[in-house]
Amino acid sequence: MKTNRRNFIKAAGMAGTGVVAGGIASCAQKGTSAKEIKPTIWDISEDKGAQVFNMSGYAAPKLDVVRVGYIGIGGRGMAAVKRMALLEGVEIKALSDLHMDRVKEAQNYLKERGMPEPTGYADGSQELWKELCDKEELDLIYIATPRDLHPSMCVYAMESGAHAATEIPAARTLDECWQLVETSEKTKKHCSMIENCVYDFWELLILNMTRQGFFGEIVHVDAAYISNQINTNLRKDLEWRTREFINRDGNIYPTHGLGPACQILNINRGDRLDFMVSVSSNDFTMGKEIEKRAQEDDYYKQFIGQWKLGNMNTSIIKTVNGKTIDLQYNVGNPRPGTRVFWVVGTEGIAKKQPFPSRISKGGGWVNEDELK
Ligand SMILES: NC(=O)c1ccc[n+]([C@@H]2O[C@H](COP(=O)([O-])OP(=O)(O)OC[C@H]3O[C@@H](n4cnc5c(N)ncnc54)[C@H](O)[C@@H]3O)[C@@H](O)[C@H]2O)c1
Known part of the structure; x- marks a missing residue:
C-alpha cells in the first residue's frame, strides 16, 4: 500500500483515541506494520488524501467588509453574535437555528444597536442551515451547534464559498479531521477551530x-x-x-x-x-x-x-x-x-x-x- 498522510496516521494507531489535533502524525505502535492493523474508521484509496495545497500560513485575499452568517444561536452562538457586533468591518447578514425565538433574540439585539437586521432561517428543520449557505453571499460562516454537526457544516460552508469557523471540537474522528483538511485545501477556504484558550x-x-x-x-x-x-x-x-x-x-x-x-x-x-x-x-x-x-x-x-x-x-x-x-x-x-x-x-x-x-x-x- 502506498503511504499517504491519511494511512500513515491510521497505521500508526491513532484511530479512536478521542484526541483530534491536526498535528498528530504518528503513534506508539512501533514495530507494527500498516498491514497488521485493521482499518478502523475508513477505507483509503491509493491516491486519496494527497495534499493539494498547503493552507498553513496561507493568507486569503483581503476583505474590506466581512459578511458573516451564523448557524446555531444557543448559549455560545448568541455570545459570539454579541462579540462580533463590536467589530468594525463586519456585517452579520444571516442567522440560523432550529428555534425562531433564538434567531429573533439575536436579530433584536443587532437592531437595537442600529445594525441591519440579518435574514433569519429557522423552521425547526435540521437542514435549513444549508439554505443560509446556498442563498446568502457570505465570507464567513460561524458554527456554534452541537459537536457532532460541526464537520458536515464546516465542509458545506467551505464548499459554498465561505470560510468556516467552528466552536470546539471541530471533529470527533480522524476521518472527519481529514474531511476538513482536504476540503480546506481544495476550496482554499480557511477552517478555523475557535480555541479561545x-x-x-x-x-x-x-x-x-x-x-x-x-x-x-x-x-x-x-x-x-x-x-x-x-x-x-x-x-x-x-x-x-x-x-x-x-x-x-x-x-x-x-x-x-x-x-x-x-x-x-x-x-x-x-x-x-x-x-x-x-x-x-x-x-x-x-x-x-x-x-x-x-x-x-x-x-x-x-x-x-x-x-x-x-x-x-x-x-x-x-x-x-x-x-x-x-x-x-x-x-x-x-x-x-x-x-x-x-x-x-x-x-x-x-x-x-x-x-x-x-x-x-x-x-x-x-x-x-x-x-x-
Ligand atoms: N470554547 C468554549 O469555551 C465553549 C464553551 C461552551 C460551548 N462550546 C461549544 O459550543 C458549541 C455549542 O454549545 P452551546 O453551549 O452554545 O450549545 P446550545 O445547545 O446552547 O446551542 C446550540 C444551538 O444549535 C442549534 N442547533 C442544533 N441543531 C441545529 C441545526 N441542525 N441547524 C441549526 N441550528 C441547530 C440549537 O437549537 C441551539 O440553539 C458546542 O460545540 C460546544 O462544545 C465551547
Missing part, C-alpha cells in the same frame, strides 16, 4: 516570552481541561451534551489544554506530536448520578448504564523533537476548574494555575512587583 492573556504573554527565549528551550508542558460539569452534562435542555458521553471514553475535549501547549511547542511549525499513551480511570460518579436522577425523573432512565467516559483521563504525548505534554481531562468530579498550564524550560518555568500565575528562573517564584 489559545488567546487568553497569560497564554499569549508566555508564548511571547517563550519566543524571545526567556525560558530557554521548552522541555515540557502540563495542560488540562478540568471543570466540574456534573450538572451541565446532564442538563435536559442540553441533551446533546449527555449523548457525547455515550459509548465514548478518553479525552473527548482536548483542545483547551492542548491548543496553548501546541503553540508553545511549535507543533506543525518545526515540531510535531509523535506518540501518545492515554489512560482513563473508571467512571465513579456520572453513572450513579444518572441512576439517582432516574428515581425521580423518567427522562434519565434512557441513560442508565450508557455513560462510558471515565472520570479522569491522562494522556502523555511525546514530540518528534523530544518534548513532552501531560494532558489531563476531568469533567465528572467536584473540583475547582483549572487548565494548569505549566511551561517548563531549561532556564525557567511559568505556571498559570493554581492562581496566582507565576514565573520562576529557579530559586522561587518571581513576586508580583518584579513580574510587573
Whole structure:
C-alpha cells in the first residue's frame, strides 16, 4: 500500500483515541506494520488524501467588509453574535437555528444597536442551515451547534464559498479531521477551530516570552481541561451534551489544554506530536448520578448504564523533537476548574494555575512587583 498522510496516521494507531489535533502524525505502535492493523474508521484509496495545497500560513485575499452568517444561536452562538457586533468591518447578514425565538433574540439585539437586521432561517428543520449557505453571499460562516454537526457544516460552508469557523471540537474522528483538511485545501477556504484558550492573556504573554527565549528551550508542558460539569452534562435542555458521553471514553475535549501547549511547542511549525499513551480511570460518579436522577425523573432512565467516559483521563504525548505534554481531562468530579498550564524550560518555568500565575528562573517564584 502506498503511504499517504491519511494511512500513515491510521497505521500508526491513532484511530479512536478521542484526541483530534491536526498535528498528530504518528503513534506508539512501533514495530507494527500498516498491514497488521485493521482499518478502523475508513477505507483509503491509493491516491486519496494527497495534499493539494498547503493552507498553513496561507493568507486569503483581503476583505474590506466581512459578511458573516451564523448557524446555531444557543448559549455560545448568541455570545459570539454579541462579540462580533463590536467589530468594525463586519456585517452579520444571516442567522440560523432550529428555534425562531433564538434567531429573533439575536436579530433584536443587532437592531437595537442600529445594525441591519440579518435574514433569519429557522423552521425547526435540521437542514435549513444549508439554505443560509446556498442563498446568502457570505465570507464567513460561524458554527456554534452541537459537536457532532460541526464537520458536515464546516465542509458545506467551505464548499459554498465561505470560510468556516467552528466552536470546539471541530471533529470527533480522524476521518472527519481529514474531511476538513482536504476540503480546506481544495476550496482554499480557511477552517478555523475557535480555541479561545489559545488567546487568553497569560497564554499569549508566555508564548511571547517563550519566543524571545526567556525560558530557554521548552522541555515540557502540563495542560488540562478540568471543570466540574456534573450538572451541565446532564442538563435536559442540553441533551446533546449527555449523548457525547455515550459509548465514548478518553479525552473527548482536548483542545483547551492542548491548543496553548501546541503553540508553545511549535507543533506543525518545526515540531510535531509523535506518540501518545492515554489512560482513563473508571467512571465513579456520572453513572450513579444518572441512576439517582432516574428515581425521580423518567427522562434519565434512557441513560442508565450508557455513560462510558471515565472520570479522569491522562494522556502523555511525546514530540518528534523530544518534548513532552501531560494532558489531563476531568469533567465528572467536584473540583475547582483549572487548565494548569505549566511551561517548563531549561532556564525557567511559568505556571498559570493554581492562581496566582507565576514565573520562576529557579530559586522561587518571581513576586508580583518584579513580574510587573
Ligand atoms: N470554547 C468554549 O469555551 C465553549 C464553551 C461552551 C460551548 N462550546 C461549544 O459550543 C458549541 C455549542 O454549545 P452551546 O453551549 O452554545 O450549545 P446550545 O445547545 O446552547 O446551542 C446550540 C444551538 O444549535 C442549534 N442547533 C442544533 N441543531 C441545529 C441545526 N441542525 N441547524 C441549526 N441550528 C441547530 C440549537 O437549537 C441551539 O440553539 C458546542 O460545540 C460546544 O462544545 C465551547
